Amino acid sequence: MSEKIKSDQVKKKFKLKEGQQVKNDGIVSNEVEVLAGVDLSIVKGEFLTIVGPSGCGKSVFLDIIGGLTNATSGTIYLDGKPIDKPTLKTGYVFQQYALFPWRNALSNIEFGLEMQHVPREERTKVAKKLLSTFGLSDFWDRFPYQLSGGMQQRVAIARALATNPDVLLMDEPFAALDAQTREILQNELLRIWEGTGTTVIFVTHSIDEAIFLADRVAVFTARPGIVKTMIDIDLPRPRDGNIRSTNEFANNRHKVWDALKGEVLKAQKDWELASVYAK
Numbered sequence: 001m002s003e004k005i006k007s008d009q010v011k012k013k014f015k016l017k018e019g020q021q022v023k024n025d026g027i028v029s030n031e032v033e034v035l036a037g038v039d040l041s042i043v044k045g046e047f048l049t050i051v052g053p054s055g056c057g058k059s060v061f062l063d064i065i066g067g068l069t070n071a072t073s074g075t076i077y078l079d080g081k082p083i084d085k086p087t088l089k090t091g092y093v094f095q096q097y098a099l100f101p102w103r104n105a106l107s108n109i110e111f112g113l114e115m116q117h118v119p120r121e122e123r124t125k126v127a128k129k130l131l132s133t134f135g136l137s138d139f140w141d142r143f144p145y146q147l148s149g150g151m152q153q154r155v156a157i158a159r160a161l162a163t164n165p166d167v168l169l170m171d172e173p174f175a176a177l178d179a180q181t182r183e184i185l186q187n188e189l190l191r192i193w194e195g196t197g198t199t200v201i202f203v204t205h206s207i208d209e210a211i212f213l214a215d216r217v218a219v220f221t222a223r224p225g226i227v228k229t230m231i232d233i234d235l236p237r238p239r240d241g242n243i244r245s246t247n248e249f250a251n252n253r254h255k256v257w258d259a260l261k262g263e264v265l266k267a268q269k270d271w272e273l274a275s276v277y278a279k
């Protein structure tokens with residue numbers, strides 16, 4: 001299988017504003033070291049999930065893959081070419097709902113197709129099909145403020161899928177949803193993804209979600225983030241909710257948590273240090 005995305009020693013630092021400070025490894029600095037050399041390769045059609053402590057650089061990493069921000073050093077390649085700007089090949093579902101407030105559900109979903117100059121009739125057809133897939137047919141003319149959080153997030157996912165992207169970046173897309181809606185959407189996402197050949201990178205704090213969806217789980221270290229461990233999830237597909245009660249699933253849960261727990265503790269220790277420091 002061919003390599004779709006390759007991250008080669010990706011590092012990212014942010015310079016803070018005048019007077020702002022951060023501790024990197026206990027040393028006070030005006031620069032936040034966010035990513036410290038992320039190496040990974042993702043093959044075409046793979047579903048990769050990323051877990052890691054809050055603040056370890058997961059969203060920043062997705063932003064770099066999406067071409068929204070540049071790495072300080074190192075390179076991310078898409079189909080062998082360095083990424084330096086957003087492309088319509090890549091769909092992005094952001095951590096915060098990021099719908100256009102002045103567009104209704106249908107026209108939010110049509111946005112990417114408009115950018116590609118797809119004729120109106122064709123884009124409406126695609127958007128209506130996605131609305132139906134996500135159970136939103138009756139809500140096509142509602143504006144984001146008229147939709148619940150779960151509905152807005154479904155529109156955001158539909159919008160990202162509308163252009164049939166090669167790569168789909170998803171940043172905690174289900175985090176704000178109730179447990180039932182979350183499971184339904186996980187199943188929906190797998191059903192839509194299977195057979196499309198879309199390469200997905202999905203960030204989550206839920207270990208169960210990470211395992212249920214993924215071919216592989218990348219566990220990031222506490223900030224500055226790097227890939228600590230890659231865990232192969234060799235559960236059969238297609239998957240449904242029953243798989244969560246199998247021994248194989250439980251084994252994977254142990255593996256991921258084993259890798260993650262030290263990093264979460266480390267990140268929390270940093271928070272404690274920071275609060276002591278603030279006193």
Ligand SMILES: Nc1ncnc2c1ncn2[C@@H]1O[C@H](COP(=O)(O)OP(=O)(O)OP(=O)(O)O)[C@@H](O)[C@H]1O
Binds near residue numbers: 016032055
């Ligand atoms: N524009 C910026 N300027 C300065 N620091 C930033 C900027 N964007 C992100 N950071 C810092 O980079 C670090 C990583 O942020 P990021 O949003 O990638 O974390 P995350 O792993 O996605 O966390 P979470 O799980 O809470 O979403 C944080 O310490 C954050 O404060």
Ligand SMILES: [Mg+2]
Binds near residue numbers: 059060095171
């Ligand atoms: Mg984030």
